[in-house]
Structure formats: structure tokens, C-alpha cells
Amino acid sequence: MKKLLPILLALIGIGGGIGAGVMLRPPPAEVVEIQPCGDGSDIAKSAAHGDDYGADHGDEGSTGPEGELREYVKLNNQFVVPVVTESKVEALVVLSLSVEVGPGQKELVYAREPKLRDSFLQVLFDHANMGGFRGAFTNANNMDVLRNALNEAARKAIGDTISDVLITEIARQDV
Incomplete structure (x- = not known):
């Protein structure tokens, strides 16, 4: 009996510790993912109806505000x-x-991509340091400030070749 009591107390202590750890574990961090272009449900609907909207067109481009191809x-x-x-x-x-x-400027962007990425990273770090990614970081004012700063940095890095910078995906993961 003297040898059984310490083993029994150790097992009860380990079980209590595991139970407390499970009960007091913090909830998992919330992931916020924003898709500015929508969730793709409209593409699935159009593909179901047989029209060409859902087809993959690659980087064919579109017409800009002046009617020129982009x-x-x-x-x-x-x-x-x-x-x-x-x-x-x-x-x-x-x-x-x-x-x-x-049109025809894609190769120039790829050739100068390291300089462009460096400029973008500097703008993104500045935006983060000013608190731009805290709170409701996807509200229209914050996104406009970020887009304008990215456009300005792109034009400094490459010139007027770039007419706009698009934020295609953004997600924040709390640590």
C-alpha cells in the first residue's frame, strides 16, 4: 500500500494538469481574409449558364479609361x-x-521587379508602422491611402509605364 499511494497521487496530478491545460487553452487566433474581387460565385453562375465570362483569359488585358488596351x-x-x-x-x-x-510592357515590369518589390515593401512597412493594418484595416480610407502610396512608389521605380496597382488579396493573421 505504501508503494501504491505515490503512484496513484502522481497519476491524479498528471490527469488534473492535463485537464486544466485543456480547459484553460486560449481560443485559436482569428484569420481575416479579404478578397476584393469577390468570392467567385458570379463566375460559377455564368459558367453554369454557358457564357464565356468564367473562361480563363490569362493576361490578355482590358481597355483602360481612354480606350487603350491594358x-x-x-x-x-x-x-x-x-x-x-x-x-x-x-x-x-x-x-x-x-x-x-x-501593351507590351510586361517584360519591363519583370525585368525591374526587384526594384519594384523593394519600393512596395518600404511603402507597406511604413503603412504598418503608421497603424494602417490595425483595427478595421480594410475600410475604404485606409485602402485608398495604401493604394495611392503604392502607385506613387511604382511610378518612382519604373515610371509612367504603370498606370495602377491592384491589391488582389490581403489577409491578416494575429500572432
């Missing part, structure tokens, strides 16, 4: 931006960007 260049990798508060990373923001260029 092309869209998706930058190869996503941008990861830390949101820092009091010397501690609070969250990570992941963005995918595309740029709108004139």
Missing part, C-alpha cells in the same frame, strides 16, 4: 508585412499585388 502583371511572390507594437510582432499581413501596364 495588361495586368501579377507579381510572383506575396508580400509579408509584420505589424509591430511595443517591440513585439502582433500580427502578419500577407498581400498579393498586380500592376496595370500598357
